[in-house]
Amino acid sequence: MDDTGTxxxxxxxxxxxxxxxxxIVAVRNLIHAVVFMMVSFVGIAGLYxxxxxxxxxxxxVLLYVGAISVLMxxxxxxxxxxxxxxxxxxxxxxxxxxxxxxxxxxAYVAIDTDWSLADRGGFTDTASAIGDALLGKYVLPxxxxxxxxxxxMIGAIVxxxxxxxxxxxxx
Amino acid sequence: xxxxAPWYDLRDLGNAVQAxxxxxxxxxxxDWVPYAVSSLIGAVGxxxxxxxxxxxxxxxxxxxxxxxxxxxGPNRVGPAGLLxxxxxxxxxxxxxxxxxxxxxxxxxxxxxxxxxxxxxxIFAVIPFGGRMVLADLNVGxxxxxxxxxxNTPAVFLAGWSSNNKYALLGAMRTIAMLxxxxxxxxxxxxxxxLFAGSMRLGDIVAWQQHxxxxxxxxxxxxxxxxxxxxxxxxxxxxxxxxEAESEIVAGYHTEYGGIKFGFFYxxxxxxxxxxAAIITTLYLGGYTAWGLEKWVPGWALFLGKLYAVFxxxxxxxGTLPRLRIDQLMSFAWKFLLPLSLVNVALVGAEVxxxxxxxxxxxxALPIIGAVNLVFCLVAVVAWARLLGHGxxxxxxxxxxxxxxxxxxxxxxxxxxxxGPAGIPAAQALRRRSGQA
Numbered sequence: 001m002d003d004t005g006t007x008x009x010x011x012x013x014x015x016x017x018x019x020x021x022x023x024i025v026a027v028r029n030l031i032h033a034v035v036f037m038m039v040s041f042v043g044i045a046g047l048y049x050x051x052x053x054x055x056x057x058x059x060x061v062l063l064y065v066g067a068i069s070v071l072m073x074x075x076x077x078x079x080x081x082x083x084x085x086x087x088x089x090x091x092x093x094x095x096x097x098x099x100x101x102x103x104x105x106x107a108y109v110a111i112d113t114d115w116s117l118a119d120r121g122g123f124t125d126t127a128s129a130i131g132d133a134l135l136g137k138y139v140l141p142x143x144x145x146x147x148x149x150x151x152x153m154i155g156a157i158v159x160x161x162x163x164x165x166x167x168x169x170x171x
Numbered sequence: 172x173x174x175x176a177p178w179y180d181l182r183d184l185g186n187a188v189q190a191x192x193x194x195x196x197x198x199x200x201x202d203w204v205p206y207a208v209s210s211l212i213g214a215v216g217x218x219x220x221x222x223x224x225x226x227x228x229x230x231x232x233x234x235x236x237x238x239x240x241x242x243x244g245p246n247r248v249g250p251a252g253l254l255x256x257x258x259x260x261x262x263x264x265x266x267x268x269x270x271x272x273x274x275x276x277x278x279x280x281x282x283x284x285x286x287x288x289x290x291x292x293i294f295a296v297i298p299f300g301g302r303m304v305l306a307d308l309n310v311g312x313x314x315x316x317x318x319x320x321x322n323t324p325a326v327f328l329a330g331w332s333s334n335n336k337y338a339l340l341g342a343m344r345t346i347a348m349l350x351x352x353x354x355x356x357x358x359x360x361x362x363x364x365l366f367a368g369s370m371r372l373g374d375i376v377a378w379q380q381h382x383x384x385x386x387x388x389x390x391x392x393x394x395x396x397x398x399x400x401x402x403x404x405x406x407x408x409x410x411x412x413x414e415a416e417s418e419i420v421a422g423y424h425t426e427y428g429g430i431k432f433g434f435f436y437x438x439x440x441x442x443x444x445x446x447a448a449i450i451t452t453l454y455l456g457g458y459t460a461w462g463l464e465k466w467v468p469g470w471a472l473f474l475g476k477l478y479a480v481f482x483x484x485x486x487x488x489g490t491l492p493r494l495r496i497d498q499l500m501s502f503a504w505k506f507l508l509p510l511s512l513v514n515v516a517l518v519g520a521e522v523x524x525x526x527x528x529x530x531x532x533x534x535a536l537p538i539i540g541a542v543n544l545v546f547c548l549v550a551v552v553a554w555a556r557l558l559g560h561g562x563x564x565x566x567x568x569x570x571x572x573x574x575x576x577x578x579x580x581x582x583x584x585x586x587x588x589x590g591p592a593g594i595p596a597a598q599a600l601r602r603r604s605g606q607a
Contacts, residue, residue: 031331038324058310058317066320073327127310127370
């Protein structure tokens with residue numbers, strides 16, 4: 001964060017990320033909201049890049065832009081009336097108060113924390129470092145996450161399976 | 172450096188650029204100037220090459236497909252129709268850009284651009300020559316996959332914003348296919364990464380150069396899976412159901428015309444070159460060819476291989492009929508996915524055994540290649556038999572002719588009320604055959 005290029009990139013990306021995040025809640029059309037969410041995700045990926053975390057940045061684009069936003073698009077399209085404009089909400093004031101409180105808390109924590117700088121420099125090869133950590137030191141959480149995802153996948157298949165085929169299998 | 176790599180050494184155009192950058196540095200320009208100049212040269216060079224290649228290949232593809240189909244093809248504009256692509260491009264540029272009344276205007280304009288940019292960005296990490304790469308990323312292979320996935324929401328936006336049912340249907344088909352074949356693609360590339368031990372494309376090419384072997388010989392199943400899933404990704408003919416003219420007009424770009432359609436068209440062609448470039452780099456040794464690169468420019472070898480791979484797609488377009496969507500989806504999930512998974516496990520085991528035993532590459536690589544080739548053949552045939560696509564079942568079955576059957580009986584479905592039922596023609600037939 002010392003040279004001018006990085007500083008300019010940081011502020012550009014910060015404006016893009018936060019601006020589109022605000023637009024997500026500001027626009028009425030849900031599809032437009034998802035588009036702004038994608039822009040926000042790309043901005044976050046760019047912020048990762050300024051931190052030399054290239055693996056995380058690329059994974060962010062791959063998973064969030066390529067997969068999760070598509071999932072949301074599908075959810076919106078498959079929900080009856082979901083893609084139409086949303087009506088006015090009556091909870092404007094409570095929502096505003098809650099947001100201000102939450103923002104104030106986060107800002108206070110961010111300012112109050114004593115951010116210490118790491119002693120060593122960045123990784124030159126992030127992918128292999130992450131791979132070593134995931135399959136070495138953190139292999140148990142990694143495996144637990146895999147089992148969880150597998151269970152979710154099997155659960156989804158069981159849920160959408162037509163009743164008839166289950167009965168046939170039982171017969 | 173200038174002494175070792177003089178600018179006139181055209182085997183690697185990076186030398187000339189390097190000489191220019193050194194000159195700029197000697198002038199005392201600040202550090203960022205050579206940086207900016209080199210990226211500008213790379214970007215403009217890639218853009219020029221892509222646009223010229225697309226223009227050339229539009230003509231080549233149309234002529235070649237015409238030859239295959241016993242036609243002549245474009246032959247009126249310019250000598251042998253050579254100027255046809257230019258005329259087409261001019262037509263697209265001059266056409267009125269029509270936006271449907273009920274379309275979502277902003278997204279409708281955005282979609283072609285969102286599709287176009289990532290496709291172009293893919294070429295940034297492709298090494299055209301030893302020093303001819305715009306950004307040799309540490310996570311190159313993952314970058315290729317990540318950038319390609321941006322197409323998925325872009326296609327959805329194009330289909331949804333057109334406010335047209337055919338466009339939305341085409342978009343849904345495209346998304347279903349892209350997501351399914353992405354998994355296969357990732358697994359195929361993972362096997363390559365396992366061999367090379369790096370996701371940097373330059374390292375993968377260097378690995379192939381070092382061991383004097385192209386990964387295609389170690390990964391016959393991988394390249395098969397990748398070529399097929401690549402064809403799906405670029406919507407080329409045996410798999411172009413997302414824009415099947417006979418079913419859904421033109422798929423997600425039904426409502427697009429003029430230059431906006433031109434963007435889609437160009438992006439699709441560029442994606443074809445991108446897939447060919449990835450196959451060339453990862454499977455066919457990139458800019459190396461067993462020492463030939465010492466005599467022939469590496470970028471010429473690379474482009475030759477790239478065009479040869481692209482020709483496979485033209486060829487398949489000219490010869491194969493279009494598949495149905497359920498066939499394509501079940502092919503991805505039931506056929507390619509299990510085989511790719513087994514393939515990755517096999518490659519992992521091979522690399523592990525190779526590392527553990529420390530056998531020299533001259534012994535290990537032929538064995539691995541032979542094992543994988545046998546595995547590829549056996550697995551493809553056995554798995555196809557298991558799924559009921561054996562060769563034996565297809566033979567000797569012919570549609571029965573009506574006159575052989577004698578008469579067609581249209582029986583009402585079981586449980587259905589007979590009522591005024593049935594189709595008049597069916598009743599007439601039944602009456603005639605004396606069964607009513």
